[in-house]
Amino acid sequence: xxxxxxxxxxxxxxxxxxxxxxxxxxxxxxxxxxxxxxxxxxxxxxxxxxxxxxxxxxxxxxxxxxxxxxxxxxxxxxxxxxxxxxxxxxxxxxxxxxxxxxxxxxxxxxxxxxxxxxxxxxxxxxxxxxxxxxxxxxxxxxxxxxxxxxxxxxxxxxxxxxxxxxxxxxxxxxxxxxxxxxxxxxxxxxxxxxxxxxxxxxxxxxxxxxxxxxxxxxxxxxxxxxxxxxxxxxxxxxxxxxxxxxxxxxxxxxxxxxxxxxxxxxxxxxxxxxxxxxxxxxxxxxxxxxxxxxxxxxxxxxxxxxxxxxxxxxxxxxxxxxxxxxxxxxxxxxxxxxxxxxxxxxxxxxxxxxxxxxxxxxxxxxxxxxxxxxxxxxxxxxxxxxxxxxxxxxxxxxxxxxxxxxxxxxxxxxxxxxxxx
Numbered sequence: 001x002x003x004x005x006x007x008x009x010x011x012x013x014x015x016x017x018x019x020x021x022x023x024x025x026x027x028x029x030x031x032x033x034x035x036x037x038x039x040x041x042x043x044x045x046x047x048x049x050x051x052x053x054x055x056x057x058x059x060x061x062x063x064x065x066x067x068x069x070x071x072x073x074x075x076x077x078x079x080x081x082x083x084x085x086x087x088x089x090x091x092x093x094x095x096x097x098x099x100x101x102x103x104x105x106x107x108x109x110x111x112x113x114x115x116x117x118x119x120x121x122x123x124x125x126x127x128x129x130x131x132x133x134x135x136x137x138x139x140x141x142x143x144x145x146x147x148x149x150x151x152x153x154x155x156x157x158x159x160x161x162x163x164x165x166x167x168x169x170x171x172x173x174x175x176x177x178x179x180x181x182x183x184x185x186x187x188x189x190x191x192x193x194x195x196x197x198x199x200x201x202x203x204x205x206x207x208x209x210x211x212x213x214x215x216x217x218x219x220x221x222x223x224x225x226x227x228x229x230x231x232x233x234x235x236x237x238x239x240x241x242x243x244x245x246x247x248x249x250x251x252x253x254x255x256x257x258x259x260x261x262x263x264x265x266x267x268x269x270x271x272x273x274x275x276x277x278x279x280x281x282x283x284x285x286x287x288x289x290x291x292x293x294x295x296x297x298x299x300x301x302x303x304x305x306x307x308x309x310x311x312x313x314x315x316x317x318x319x320x321x322x323x324x325x326x327x328x329x330x331x332x333x334x335x336x337x338x339x340x341x342x343x344x345x346x347x348x349x350x351x352x353x354x355x356x357x358x359x360x361x362x363x364x365x366x367x368x369x370x371x372x373x374x375x376x377x378x379x380x381x382x383x384x385x386x387x388x389x390x391x392x393x394x395x396x397x398x399x400x401x402x403x404x405x406x407x408x409x410x411x412x413x414x415x416x417x418x419x420x421x
Contacts, residue, residue, distance in 0.1 A: 019134035026162035108404030132176035321349035338391035376409035
């Protein structure tokens with residue numbers, strides 16, 4: 001039988017180690033070593049998913065139609081762009097690499113969908129705990145050794161180790177905090193002491209990583225989510241004695257206060273760099289809060305819209321877009337807005353945005369159904385917010401992989417007695 005648990009475990013291992021791959025990929029780049037293990041890994045994952053999906057066969061469901069149409073439409077857009085814009089083979093190849101990253105968030109959940117009954121036999125959320133651990137170790141170990149890279153020159157803010165994209169890492173640690181925090185609350189409910197201690201240490205490590213990264217969104221989210229998580233346990237968690245809730249809450253609160261006191265110098269040093277940069281850009285932008293909150297993306301968006309609206313290449317461009325490499329070559333910095341909706345619009349056109357939105361809406365509706373709501377729903381909504389405001393989700397291999405795993409979790413949360421679509 002094709003759908004054996006060994007295949008499921010191989011999938012879990014393959015997509016749990018991607019933080020390790022990205023760490024070594026960044027390490028090699030930092031030391032000018034030409035070893036594209038990140039690209040090789042993603043190509044292998046892509047081929048593996050395609051082969052397994054085709055081998056398993058397609059169910060005649062709405063979800064299958066949306067997935068197949070999405071892949072087919074994107075490939076047609078790529079071919080038409082190559083002809084209309086007269087792109088070279090090299091440019092087409094570079095666009096294909098971006099599409100491989102883009103397809104991961106679609107292929108991963110469909111692979112899970114085909115094998116959903118087998119996946120329900122394992123602890124699927126464990127993949128998020130594993131990736132969270134690898135992300136945390138990948139940032140904290142280099143920091144402790146005094147090596148790695150800063151996001152900003154001449155600033156203590158934005159330490160990113162050997163992970164290169166700060167936005168990617170921010171959403172990765174936000175998602176890690178979400179799943180680790182939720183698992184911690186569940187372990188408290190189950191009174192699993194050893195598990196609770198391990199998850200608490202991991203959650204604390206993730207919070208430290210978010211402070212090191214020093215992004216406005218990441219720091220704000222860690223404060224809101226931590227307070228929300230503790231409030232949920234204290235006031236909303238069912239099946240737990242009130243005395244146990246209060247005791248746990250007090251111990252957690254005291255632990256946080258002690259850690260804040262012990263690590264105040266570290267926290268002040270890490271956060272002050274971020275604060276200084278916010279003040280610097282606030283004055284640089286003459287108090288323009290839109291430019292400040294969007295980190296100048298509003299300026300790039302304005303320029304991108306002008307290029308998109310005034311194109312003289314073909315009447316097809318509004319429909320199919322410019323692609324990815326063409327924009328980077330011809331439009332310079334505004335070739336990358338860093339807001340996924342608009343990057344998708346300019347790269348894939350109205351048609352590309354339509355087919356992408358259709359699939360996103362499918363997962364959104366599925367995740368918001370009353371009986372399907374879970375921590376994956378929160379993670380998916382977080383991805384959508386971050387994708388629209390900060391980008392680096394749909395077209396980044398790291399974020400796209402995580403999004404695919406979250407969508408897979410949404411598929412698995414669908415009740416077996418619901419109508420399968």
